[in-house]
Amino acid sequence: MLHLRLITPSEKTDDVVLLIEKTVGTTHLVVLPGAARDPAGDVVMCDVAREAGDELLKGLRELGIDTSGSIAVETIDLSLSERAEKAEADAPGEGADAVLWEQLTEATHEESTLSVTYLAFITLATMIAACGVVLDNAILIVGAMAVGPEFGPLTGICTAIVRRRPRLALRSLIALLVGFAAAMALTVVFSLFMDAAGLFTEAQLEADRPNTGFIYAPDWFSFVVAVLAGIAGTLSLTSAKSGALVGVAISVTTVPAAANAAVALIYGDTNQTLRSTEQLLLNLAGILLAGTLTLLAQKWLWSKQRR
Structure with a gap:
Protein backbone atom coordinates (compact mmCIF):
# COMPACT_ATOMS: atom_id res chain seq x y z
CA MET A 1 0.00 0.00 0.00
CA LEU A 2 0.94 3.62 -0.56
CA HIS A 3 0.06 6.59 1.61
CA LEU A 4 -0.71 9.89 -0.13
CA ARG A 5 -0.61 13.25 1.64
CA LEU A 6 -1.96 16.08 -0.48
CA ILE A 7 -2.19 19.82 -0.02
CA THR A 8 -4.98 21.07 -2.25
CA PRO A 9 -6.40 24.55 -2.91
CA SER A 10 -9.85 24.73 -1.31
CA GLU A 11 -11.55 25.15 -4.70
CA LYS A 12 -10.02 21.88 -5.95
CA THR A 13 -10.59 19.73 -2.87
CA ASP A 14 -13.97 18.40 -4.00
CA ASP A 15 -12.50 17.33 -7.35
CA VAL A 16 -9.60 15.61 -5.58
CA VAL A 17 -11.92 13.78 -3.18
CA LEU A 18 -14.13 12.69 -6.08
CA LEU A 19 -11.10 11.39 -7.97
CA ILE A 20 -9.91 9.40 -4.94
CA GLU A 21 -13.37 7.96 -4.26
CA LYS A 22 -13.85 6.74 -7.82
CA THR A 23 -10.34 5.23 -8.05
CA VAL A 24 -10.61 1.51 -7.36
CA GLY A 25 -8.10 0.48 -4.69
CA THR A 26 -8.24 3.52 -2.38
CA THR A 27 -9.26 3.67 1.27
CA HIS A 28 -8.72 5.54 4.56
CA LEU A 29 -9.68 8.91 3.06
CA VAL A 30 -9.14 11.87 5.40
CA VAL A 31 -9.97 15.54 4.65
CA LEU A 32 -8.69 18.34 6.91
CA PRO A 33 -10.24 21.63 5.70
CA GLY A 34 -7.95 24.64 6.03
CA ALA A 35 -5.19 22.67 7.77
CA ALA A 36 -2.42 23.65 5.36
CA ARG A 37 -0.57 26.94 5.77
CA ASP A 38 2.23 26.87 3.18
CA PRO A 39 0.76 26.64 0.64
CA ALA A 40 -2.61 27.53 2.09
CA GLY A 41 -5.37 25.00 1.49
CA ASP A 42 -6.81 21.72 2.65
CA VAL A 43 -4.95 18.54 3.59
CA VAL A 44 -6.23 15.33 1.99
CA MET A 45 -4.80 11.94 2.92
CA CYS A 46 -5.58 8.44 1.70
CA ASP A 47 -4.11 4.98 1.23
CA VAL A 48 -4.03 3.39 -2.20
CA ALA A 49 -3.01 -0.02 -3.48
CA ARG A 50 0.30 0.13 -5.34
CA GLU A 51 -1.33 -1.20 -8.51
CA ALA A 52 -3.75 1.76 -8.51
CA GLY A 53 -1.18 4.35 -7.50
CA ASP A 54 0.05 5.40 -10.94
CA GLU A 55 -3.46 6.04 -12.22
CA LEU A 56 -4.31 8.17 -9.18
CA LEU A 57 -1.08 10.17 -9.40
CA LYS A 58 -1.71 10.82 -13.07
CA GLY A 59 -5.21 12.10 -12.28
CA LEU A 60 -3.90 14.36 -9.50
CA ARG A 61 -1.33 15.89 -11.83
CA GLU A 62 -4.02 16.50 -14.43
CA LEU A 63 -5.87 18.48 -11.75
CA GLY A 64 -2.72 20.52 -11.25
CA ILE A 65 -2.19 19.54 -7.63
CA ASP A 66 1.55 19.20 -8.18
CA THR A 67 1.77 22.88 -9.17
CA SER A 68 -0.93 24.52 -7.05
CA GLY A 69 -0.42 22.32 -3.99
CA SER A 70 1.64 19.29 -3.04
CA ILE A 71 1.69 15.51 -3.59
CA ALA A 72 3.70 13.35 -1.20
CA VAL A 73 3.84 9.56 -1.51
CA GLU A 74 5.13 7.12 1.10
CA THR A 75 5.31 3.33 1.08
CA ILE A 76 3.42 1.69 3.94
CA ASP A 77 5.48 -1.13 5.45
CA LEU A 78 2.64 -2.42 7.63
CA SER A 79 -1.10 -1.79 7.47
CA LEU A 80 -3.42 -3.77 9.74
CA SER A 81 -6.78 -3.02 8.17
CA GLU A 82 -9.49 -5.08 6.50
CA ARG A 83 -10.32 -2.05 4.35
CA ALA A 84 -6.74 -1.95 3.10
CA GLU A 85 -6.86 -5.65 2.27
CA LYS A 86 -10.11 -5.14 0.38
CA ALA A 87 -8.67 -2.17 -1.51
CA GLU A 88 -5.71 -4.26 -2.63
CA ALA A 89 -8.00 -7.11 -3.64
CA ASP A 90 -10.29 -4.77 -5.63
CA ALA A 91 -7.48 -3.01 -7.49
CA PRO A 92 -6.78 -4.61 -10.88
CA GLY A 93 -3.43 -6.34 -11.36
CA GLU A 94 -0.73 -7.31 -8.91
CA GLY A 95 1.17 -4.78 -6.82
CA ALA A 96 4.51 -6.47 -7.55
CA ASP A 97 3.97 -5.91 -11.28
CA ALA A 98 2.89 -2.27 -11.01
CA VAL A 99 5.25 0.50 -12.10
CA LEU A 100 4.92 3.90 -10.45
CA TRP A 101 6.18 5.95 -13.37
CA GLU A 102 6.16 9.23 -11.49
Whole structure:
Protein backbone atom coordinates (compact mmCIF):
# COMPACT_ATOMS: atom_id res chain seq x y z
CA MET A 1 0.00 0.00 0.00
CA LEU A 2 0.94 3.62 -0.56
CA HIS A 3 0.06 6.59 1.61
CA LEU A 4 -0.71 9.89 -0.13
CA ARG A 5 -0.61 13.25 1.64
CA LEU A 6 -1.96 16.08 -0.48
CA ILE A 7 -2.19 19.82 -0.02
CA THR A 8 -4.98 21.07 -2.25
CA PRO A 9 -6.40 24.55 -2.91
CA SER A 10 -9.85 24.73 -1.31
CA GLU A 11 -11.55 25.15 -4.70
CA LYS A 12 -10.02 21.88 -5.95
CA THR A 13 -10.59 19.73 -2.87
CA ASP A 14 -13.97 18.40 -4.00
CA ASP A 15 -12.50 17.33 -7.35
CA VAL A 16 -9.60 15.61 -5.58
CA VAL A 17 -11.92 13.78 -3.18
CA LEU A 18 -14.13 12.69 -6.08
CA LEU A 19 -11.10 11.39 -7.97
CA ILE A 20 -9.91 9.40 -4.94
CA GLU A 21 -13.37 7.96 -4.26
CA LYS A 22 -13.85 6.74 -7.82
CA THR A 23 -10.34 5.23 -8.05
CA VAL A 24 -10.61 1.51 -7.36
CA GLY A 25 -8.10 0.48 -4.69
CA THR A 26 -8.24 3.52 -2.38
CA THR A 27 -9.26 3.67 1.27
CA HIS A 28 -8.72 5.54 4.56
CA LEU A 29 -9.68 8.91 3.06
CA VAL A 30 -9.14 11.87 5.40
CA VAL A 31 -9.97 15.54 4.65
CA LEU A 32 -8.69 18.34 6.91
CA PRO A 33 -10.24 21.63 5.70
CA GLY A 34 -7.95 24.64 6.03
CA ALA A 35 -5.19 22.67 7.77
CA ALA A 36 -2.42 23.65 5.36
CA ARG A 37 -0.57 26.94 5.77
CA ASP A 38 2.23 26.87 3.18
CA PRO A 39 0.76 26.64 0.64
CA ALA A 40 -2.61 27.53 2.09
CA GLY A 41 -5.37 25.00 1.49
CA ASP A 42 -6.81 21.72 2.65
CA VAL A 43 -4.95 18.54 3.59
CA VAL A 44 -6.23 15.33 1.99
CA MET A 45 -4.80 11.94 2.92
CA CYS A 46 -5.58 8.44 1.70
CA ASP A 47 -4.11 4.98 1.23
CA VAL A 48 -4.03 3.39 -2.20
CA ALA A 49 -3.01 -0.02 -3.48
CA ARG A 50 0.30 0.13 -5.34
CA GLU A 51 -1.33 -1.20 -8.51
CA ALA A 52 -3.75 1.76 -8.51
CA GLY A 53 -1.18 4.35 -7.50
CA ASP A 54 0.05 5.40 -10.94
CA GLU A 55 -3.46 6.04 -12.22
CA LEU A 56 -4.31 8.17 -9.18
CA LEU A 57 -1.08 10.17 -9.40
CA LYS A 58 -1.71 10.82 -13.07
CA GLY A 59 -5.21 12.10 -12.28
CA LEU A 60 -3.90 14.36 -9.50
CA ARG A 61 -1.33 15.89 -11.83
CA GLU A 62 -4.02 16.50 -14.43
CA LEU A 63 -5.87 18.48 -11.75
CA GLY A 64 -2.72 20.52 -11.25
CA ILE A 65 -2.19 19.54 -7.63
CA ASP A 66 1.55 19.20 -8.18
CA THR A 67 1.77 22.88 -9.17
CA SER A 68 -0.93 24.52 -7.05
CA GLY A 69 -0.42 22.32 -3.99
CA SER A 70 1.64 19.29 -3.04
CA ILE A 71 1.69 15.51 -3.59
CA ALA A 72 3.70 13.35 -1.20
CA VAL A 73 3.84 9.56 -1.51
CA GLU A 74 5.13 7.12 1.10
CA THR A 75 5.31 3.33 1.08
CA ILE A 76 3.42 1.69 3.94
CA ASP A 77 5.48 -1.13 5.45
CA LEU A 78 2.64 -2.42 7.63
CA SER A 79 -1.10 -1.79 7.47
CA LEU A 80 -3.42 -3.77 9.74
CA SER A 81 -6.78 -3.02 8.17
CA GLU A 82 -9.49 -5.08 6.50
CA ARG A 83 -10.32 -2.05 4.35
CA ALA A 84 -6.74 -1.95 3.10
CA GLU A 85 -6.86 -5.65 2.27
CA LYS A 86 -10.11 -5.14 0.38
CA ALA A 87 -8.67 -2.17 -1.51
CA GLU A 88 -5.71 -4.26 -2.63
CA ALA A 89 -8.00 -7.11 -3.64
CA ASP A 90 -10.29 -4.77 -5.63
CA ALA A 91 -7.48 -3.01 -7.49
CA PRO A 92 -6.78 -4.61 -10.88
CA GLY A 93 -3.43 -6.34 -11.36
CA GLU A 94 -0.73 -7.31 -8.91
CA GLY A 95 1.17 -4.78 -6.82
CA ALA A 96 4.51 -6.47 -7.55
CA ASP A 97 3.97 -5.91 -11.28
CA ALA A 98 2.89 -2.27 -11.01
CA VAL A 99 5.25 0.50 -12.10
CA LEU A 100 4.92 3.90 -10.45
CA TRP A 101 6.18 5.95 -13.37
CA GLU A 102 6.16 9.23 -11.49
CA GLN A 103 8.20 7.70 -8.67
CA LEU A 104 10.61 6.07 -11.11
CA THR A 105 11.10 9.33 -13.03
CA GLU A 106 11.74 11.26 -9.82
CA ALA A 107 14.14 8.62 -8.49
CA THR A 108 16.16 8.42 -11.70
CA HIS A 109 16.20 12.22 -11.93
CA GLU A 110 17.90 12.40 -8.54
CA GLU A 111 20.28 9.50 -9.20
CA SER A 112 21.35 10.87 -12.60
CA THR A 113 22.31 14.35 -11.44
CA LEU A 114 25.95 15.31 -11.98
CA SER A 115 26.83 16.24 -8.41
CA VAL A 116 30.02 16.36 -6.39
CA THR A 117 28.90 13.26 -4.49
CA TYR A 118 28.27 11.35 -7.73
CA LEU A 119 31.70 12.32 -9.09
CA ALA A 120 33.34 11.37 -5.81
CA PHE A 121 31.79 7.91 -5.77
CA ILE A 122 32.58 7.06 -9.39
CA THR A 123 36.13 8.39 -9.04
CA LEU A 124 36.80 6.47 -5.82
CA ALA A 125 35.31 3.33 -7.37
CA THR A 126 37.60 3.68 -10.40
CA MET A 127 40.66 4.22 -8.21
CA ILE A 128 39.83 1.15 -6.11
CA ALA A 129 39.43 -0.82 -9.34
CA ALA A 130 42.82 0.49 -10.52
CA CYS A 131 44.43 -1.00 -7.43
CA GLY A 132 42.53 -4.21 -8.12
CA VAL A 133 43.75 -4.59 -11.71
CA VAL A 134 47.39 -3.90 -10.81
CA LEU A 135 47.32 -6.33 -7.87
CA ASP A 136 45.12 -8.81 -9.78
CA ASN A 137 42.82 -8.75 -6.77
CA ALA A 138 39.24 -9.85 -7.51
CA ILE A 139 37.98 -8.65 -4.11
CA LEU A 140 38.98 -5.06 -4.88
CA ILE A 141 37.30 -5.34 -8.28
CA VAL A 142 34.04 -6.52 -6.70
CA GLY A 143 34.26 -3.72 -4.15
CA ALA A 144 34.77 -1.14 -6.87
CA MET A 145 31.77 -2.49 -8.77
CA ALA A 146 29.59 -2.17 -5.67
CA VAL A 147 30.70 1.43 -5.02
CA GLY A 148 30.18 2.64 -8.59
CA PRO A 149 27.00 4.77 -9.02
CA GLU A 150 26.76 4.52 -12.81
CA PHE A 151 23.51 2.50 -12.84
CA GLY A 152 21.58 5.64 -11.86
CA PRO A 153 22.29 7.59 -15.07
CA LEU A 154 21.87 4.43 -17.15
CA THR A 155 18.38 3.92 -15.71
CA GLY A 156 17.68 7.60 -16.20
CA ILE A 157 18.39 7.31 -19.94
CA CYS A 158 16.16 4.23 -20.23
CA THR A 159 13.32 5.93 -18.35
CA ALA A 160 13.69 9.08 -20.43
CA ILE A 161 13.45 7.10 -23.67
CA VAL A 162 10.30 5.25 -22.58
CA ARG A 163 8.62 8.34 -21.08
CA ARG A 164 9.89 10.68 -23.79
CA ARG A 165 11.63 13.05 -21.40
CA PRO A 166 14.49 14.63 -23.40
CA ARG A 167 15.69 16.78 -20.49
CA LEU A 168 16.06 13.72 -18.26
CA ALA A 169 17.88 11.91 -21.07
CA LEU A 170 20.31 14.80 -21.53
CA ARG A 171 20.91 15.14 -17.78
CA SER A 172 21.57 11.40 -17.45
CA LEU A 173 23.85 11.28 -20.50
CA ILE A 174 25.91 14.20 -19.22
CA ALA A 175 26.24 12.56 -15.79
CA LEU A 176 27.31 9.27 -17.39
CA LEU A 177 29.85 10.68 -19.86
CA VAL A 178 31.31 13.42 -17.67
CA GLY A 179 31.39 11.08 -14.69
CA PHE A 180 33.41 8.40 -16.47
CA ALA A 181 35.66 10.97 -18.20
CA ALA A 182 36.47 12.71 -14.92
CA ALA A 183 36.97 9.42 -13.07
CA MET A 184 39.34 8.09 -15.72
CA ALA A 185 41.29 11.36 -15.88
CA LEU A 186 41.73 11.47 -12.09
CA THR A 187 42.63 7.77 -12.05
CA VAL A 188 45.40 8.51 -14.57
CA VAL A 189 46.78 11.10 -12.15
CA PHE A 190 46.35 8.66 -9.26
CA SER A 191 48.16 5.92 -11.21
CA LEU A 192 51.06 8.25 -12.03
CA PHE A 193 51.40 9.04 -8.33
CA MET A 194 51.27 5.34 -7.43
CA ASP A 195 53.89 4.59 -10.10
CA ALA A 196 56.16 7.34 -8.77
CA ALA A 197 55.77 5.88 -5.30
CA GLY A 198 56.73 2.45 -6.60
CA LEU A 199 53.34 0.93 -5.78
CA PHE A 200 52.24 0.49 -9.42
CA THR A 201 54.60 -1.02 -11.99
CA GLU A 202 54.27 -1.80 -15.67
CA ALA A 203 55.40 -5.36 -14.94
CA GLN A 204 52.34 -5.88 -12.70
CA LEU A 205 50.00 -4.62 -15.40
CA GLU A 206 51.56 -6.73 -18.14
CA ALA A 207 51.87 -9.88 -16.04
CA ASP A 208 49.51 -12.81 -16.38
CA ARG A 209 46.37 -11.78 -14.45
CA PRO A 210 44.09 -14.80 -14.05
CA ASN A 211 41.67 -12.99 -11.71
CA THR A 212 41.24 -9.73 -13.62
CA GLY A 213 42.31 -10.46 -17.19
CA PHE A 214 38.64 -10.64 -18.26
CA ILE A 215 38.39 -6.87 -17.81
CA TYR A 216 40.21 -6.18 -21.07
CA ALA A 217 38.88 -9.24 -22.91
CA PRO A 218 35.43 -8.22 -24.21
CA ASP A 219 33.32 -10.91 -25.87
CA TRP A 220 29.68 -11.87 -26.38
CA PHE A 221 29.46 -13.18 -22.83
CA SER A 222 30.23 -9.65 -21.60
CA PHE A 223 27.28 -8.33 -23.58
CA VAL A 224 24.96 -11.14 -22.48
CA VAL A 225 25.79 -10.58 -18.79
CA ALA A 226 25.27 -6.83 -19.21
CA VAL A 227 21.84 -7.44 -20.77
CA LEU A 228 20.81 -9.81 -17.98
CA ALA A 229 22.08 -7.37 -15.35
CA GLY A 230 20.22 -4.52 -17.04
CA ILE A 231 16.96 -6.48 -16.88
CA ALA A 232 17.49 -7.41 -13.23
CA GLY A 233 18.45 -3.87 -12.25
CA THR A 234 15.44 -2.33 -13.97
CA LEU A 235 13.08 -4.82 -12.35
CA SER A 236 14.60 -4.14 -8.94
CA LEU A 237 13.95 -0.41 -9.33
CA THR A 238 10.41 -0.69 -10.64
CA SER A 239 9.40 -3.26 -8.04
CA ALA A 240 11.05 -1.36 -5.16
CA LYS A 241 13.39 -4.31 -4.47
CA SER A 242 16.53 -2.19 -4.35
CA GLY A 243 18.50 -4.92 -2.60
CA ALA A 244 19.01 -6.63 -5.95
CA LEU A 245 20.94 -3.62 -7.24
CA VAL A 246 24.05 -4.71 -5.34
CA GLY A 247 24.05 -7.97 -7.26
CA VAL A 248 23.55 -6.06 -10.50
CA ALA A 249 26.43 -3.71 -9.70
CA ILE A 250 28.93 -6.55 -9.27
CA SER A 251 27.77 -8.29 -12.45
CA VAL A 252 28.94 -5.74 -15.02
CA THR A 253 32.46 -4.64 -15.89
CA THR A 254 32.02 -0.89 -16.30
CA VAL A 255 34.10 0.76 -13.56
CA PRO A 256 36.90 -1.90 -13.68
CA ALA A 257 37.17 -1.50 -17.46
CA ALA A 258 37.48 2.29 -17.08
CA ALA A 259 40.16 1.78 -14.43
CA ASN A 260 42.13 -0.70 -16.52
CA ALA A 261 42.05 1.70 -19.48
CA ALA A 262 43.36 4.52 -17.28
CA VAL A 263 46.25 2.47 -15.84
CA ALA A 264 47.18 1.02 -19.21
CA LEU A 265 47.23 4.53 -20.67
CA ILE A 266 50.07 5.73 -18.41
CA TYR A 267 52.22 2.81 -19.51
CA GLY A 268 51.45 3.27 -23.19
CA ASP A 269 49.70 -0.10 -23.54
CA THR A 270 47.37 0.83 -26.39
CA ASN A 271 45.96 -2.68 -26.72
CA GLN A 272 44.73 -2.87 -23.13
CA THR A 273 43.43 0.71 -23.26
CA LEU A 274 41.38 0.09 -26.39
CA ARG A 275 40.08 -3.32 -25.34
CA SER A 276 39.17 -2.04 -21.87
CA THR A 277 37.29 0.86 -23.48
CA GLU A 278 35.54 -1.62 -25.75
CA GLN A 279 34.54 -3.65 -22.67
CA LEU A 280 33.18 -0.49 -21.02
CA LEU A 281 31.12 0.52 -24.07
CA LEU A 282 29.86 -3.04 -24.56
CA ASN A 283 28.58 -3.21 -20.99
CA LEU A 284 26.97 0.24 -21.17
CA ALA A 285 25.23 -0.65 -24.44
CA GLY A 286 23.93 -3.94 -23.04
CA ILE A 287 22.48 -2.29 -19.92
CA LEU A 288 20.86 0.54 -21.91
CA LEU A 289 19.29 -1.86 -24.40
CA ALA A 290 18.02 -4.24 -21.72
CA GLY A 291 16.74 -1.47 -19.45
CA THR A 292 14.80 0.25 -22.20
CA LEU A 293 13.25 -2.96 -23.52
CA THR A 294 12.36 -4.07 -19.96
CA LEU A 295 10.52 -0.81 -19.25
CA LEU A 296 8.69 -1.01 -22.58
CA ALA A 297 7.68 -4.60 -21.84
CA GLN A 298 6.47 -3.68 -18.35
CA LYS A 299 4.45 -0.79 -19.74
CA TRP A 300 2.81 -3.00 -22.35
CA LEU A 301 2.15 -5.92 -20.00
CA TRP A 302 0.68 -3.66 -17.31
CA SER A 303 -1.68 -1.97 -19.78
CA LYS A 304 -2.90 -5.41 -20.89
CA GLN A 305 -3.25 -6.61 -17.31
CA ARG A 306 -5.31 -3.56 -16.35
CA ARG A 307 -7.61 -4.03 -19.35
